[in-house]
Amino acid sequence: MAKILVGMSGGVDSSVAAALLIEQGHEVVGAYMKNFTNEEGLPGDCPWEQDIRDAREVCDYLGIEFRILSLMDEYRDRVVEYLLAGYRDGVTPNPDVMCNREMKFGIFREFAMAQGFDHVATGHYAQIVRHADHSVDIMRGAKGKDQTYFLALLEQSQIRQAMFPIGHLPKPEVRKEAERLGIPVAQKKDSQGICFIGDIKMSDFLGHYIDDVPGPIVNLSGEKVGEHRGLHLHTLGQRKGLGVPSNTYGKAYVVVEKRAATNELVVAFDEPDTPMLYATRCRVGSISVTHAPLSSAGALLAQPRYRCEAAAVSAEFLDESTAMVTFEAPQRALTPGQICAFYEGETLLGGGVFQEILFEA
Numbered sequence: 001m002a003k004i005l006v007g008m009s010g011g012v013d014s015s016v017a018a019a020l021l022i023e024q025g026h027e028v029v030g031a032y033m034k035n036f037t038n039e040e041g042l043p044g045d046c047p048w049e050q051d052i053r054d055a056r057e058v059c060d061y062l063g064i065e066f067r068i069l070s071l072m073d074e075y076r077d078r079v080v081e082y083l084l085a086g087y088r089d090g091v092t093p094n095p096d097v098m099c100n101r102e103m104k105f106g107i108f109r110e111f112a113m114a115q116g117f118d119h120v121a122t123g124h125y126a127q128i129v130r131h132a133d134h135s136v137d138i139m140r141g142a143k144g145k146d147q148t149y150f151l152a153l154l155e156q157s158q159i160r161q162a163m164f165p166i167g168h169l170p171k172p173e174v175r176k177e178a179e180r181l182g183i184p185v186a187q188k189k190d191s192q193g194i195c196f197i198g199d200i201k202m203s204d205f206l207g208h209y210i211d212d213v214p215g216p217i218v219n220l221s222g223e224k225v226g227e228h229r230g231l232h233l234h235t236l237g238q239r240k241g242l243g244v245p246s247n248t249y250g251k252a253y254v255v256v257e258k259r260a261a262t263n264e265l266v267v268a269f270d271e272p273d274t275p276m277l278y279a280t281r282c283r284v285g286s287i288s289v290t291h292a293p294l295s296s297a298g299a300l301l302a303q304p305r306y307r308c309e310a311a312a313v314s315a316e317f318l319d320e321s322t323a324m325v326t327f328e329a330p331q332r333a334l335t336p337g338q339i340c341a342f343y344e345g346e347t348l349l350g351g352g353v354f355q356e357i358l359f360e361a
Contacts, residue, residue, distance in 0.1 A: 003027045004163060005112040006121045007104055008059065008066070010051030012178050012185050013123025015058045017165040019181045021121060022062060029117070030059040031067040033108055035075035035099075047191075057184050071107060078102035084209050087232040090260050091337025096150050097351075105151075105158040113161065121163035125171075126151060126348075128164055136160055137291050138348040145171045149306045152341035152351025155288050203233050203241075215263035217244055220256075220275060228265045231258045237277070237333025239270060254333075278330035281358040284315075284340045285322045289350035294323070294342055301343040304331055304354070310343050323352070 006018040008030040021028050032055045034048065052068065059066035079099050086093030104122060112120045125141030126148045136159055140146045151159075166174050178186035210232050217226035226244035228234060234242075238255040244267060246253050256276040257266035268274045287294070294300065294315055301310035302325060311331065315323040325340065334357045341351040 001025050001027060002118040003116065004029070004119045004121050005108075005115070005117045006030050007108060007123075008032050008055040009123065009191065010054035010058070010185065010188075011123065011191055012183065012188055013125075013166060013174060013190075014055075015123075015183045015185055016174050016177050016181070017121055017123045018058070018064065019062055019183060020165045020177070021163070022064065028062075029065045029067065030055060030062075031069055031108070032056075033103065034068055034070045035072060035079075035103065051191075054185050054188065061182070061184055069108070069111065071103065074107050075099075075103060078106070084206075086337050087206055088210060089337075090231060090258055092235040092335050093337045094150075094339045097153055097339050100150055101153045101158070105154055105162060109158060109161060117161075119161045119163045121165055123166055124151065124164045125167055125169075126164045127167040128159070128162060134160070135291055136162075138162075139167075140343075140346045140348070141167045142170045142173075148343075148348045149303055149339070149341045149351075151290075151348060152339055153286075153288050154290055156291055159290060206232055213263060215265065217242065217265045217267055219253075220266065220268050225253075225267065231260065231263060231265060234258065234265055236335045242267065276359055278332055279334050279357050279359055280327045280330050282325050282334050282340075282354055283318075283322065283356040283358070284325050284352040285355040287321045287323060287350060287352035290348055292349065294349055297342070297344040297349055299344065300349075301345075302327065303341040303343065304334055305338060310341070315342075321352070322355075 004021055004026050006014060006028055008014045008018065018028055018030055032052050056066050079095050079102060082098050083093050083095045109120045124147045125145040127139040127141060129137045129139055135156060138148055138151055138159060140148050212230040214227055214229055216224045217228050218224050234255050236255055239252055242253055244253050251269045253267040254270035254277060255265060256268045256274065259266060300313055300315060302313040303310040312328040314326050317323045334354055336354050336357065338354050339351050340354055342349040
């Protein structure tokens with residue numbers, strides 16, 4: 001039997017995770033990480049109060065202790081500032097990945113270890129494999145619901161104490177388990193929005209902190225086709241929300257470049273041969289590994305965004321944390337600031353941050 005601190009969000013995934021651990025005979029305590037309370041009057045729904053009530057109700061139902069950890073200062077310093085700095089620099093950061101590294105498996109894990117817990121558990125759809133030498137690997141979750149991409153920047157020291165009790169289950173099975181166990185939030189909808197901030201549009205969130213700097217939207221020929229509110233509100237590969245009709249039947253504009261020097265947003269028709277839309281080579285930096293070095297992998301795969309398949313790549317290391325990565329097949333809208341997750345088969349090897357995308361002349 002182990003003593004386990006479960007990160008409780010008030011949702012069905014973490015609730016079922018806690019319940020399954022109790023069924024297995026572990027000593028379980030639930031904890032809500034109070035990271036953001038929308039005290040600055042942001043537009044949108046930040047349902048932290050309801051989430052705390054739901055998490056407390058679940059813990060009461062399960063008969064376990066419930067704690068609230070106030071981590072707002074740390075969250076602002078490590079996640080919100082990272083997010084804002086990225087957009088100010090013209091890249092597209094991933095706050096969910098950073099929240100996992102810095103908060104859930106950073107500060108939250110450190111708190112748990114200091115309090116005498118053996119493990120921390122979350123409702124992530126991922127699986128842990130433990131080896132005889134006490135090292136661990138992260139494996140993809142069940143078919144249809146895999147969240148290992150968001151764990152790509154974790155290191156071995158962070159995942160040794162990690163547990164993912166529902167990682168072997170598809171989402172519908174988790175709902176069935178919640179019904180079987182009588183968990184109060186069995187039918188609660190999944191949360192949407194920015195990490196723990198809630199259901200807030202990214203544009204609204206950014207607008208609260210970063211001033212709009214309007215500028216021209218131009219096509220590949222340099223012709224002005226519209227006006228943007230600010231480059232920080234757009235990302236490479238974006239099609240919706242541009243406000244620029246193509247005036248061509250069956251075609252749509254897509255963002256292919258952001259020119260900070262001239263404050264121009266460059267768009268082109270979304271087609272397979274569109275310049276600067278597809279690329280095979282890129283530089284990935286800030287690489288960390290979950291276990292084995294990337295250079296020891298057999299068939300190395302890379303996943304450039306959450307909702308896409310991992311693709312075959314080769315990697316040439318420039319130093320211990322930077323590599324030139326070449327995809328065997330062209331990839332659409334590789335984006336600086338986003339996360340590149342590396343795999344060997346179903347095993348997560350680590351990840352890094354896209355720094356530069358290289359296009360053929």
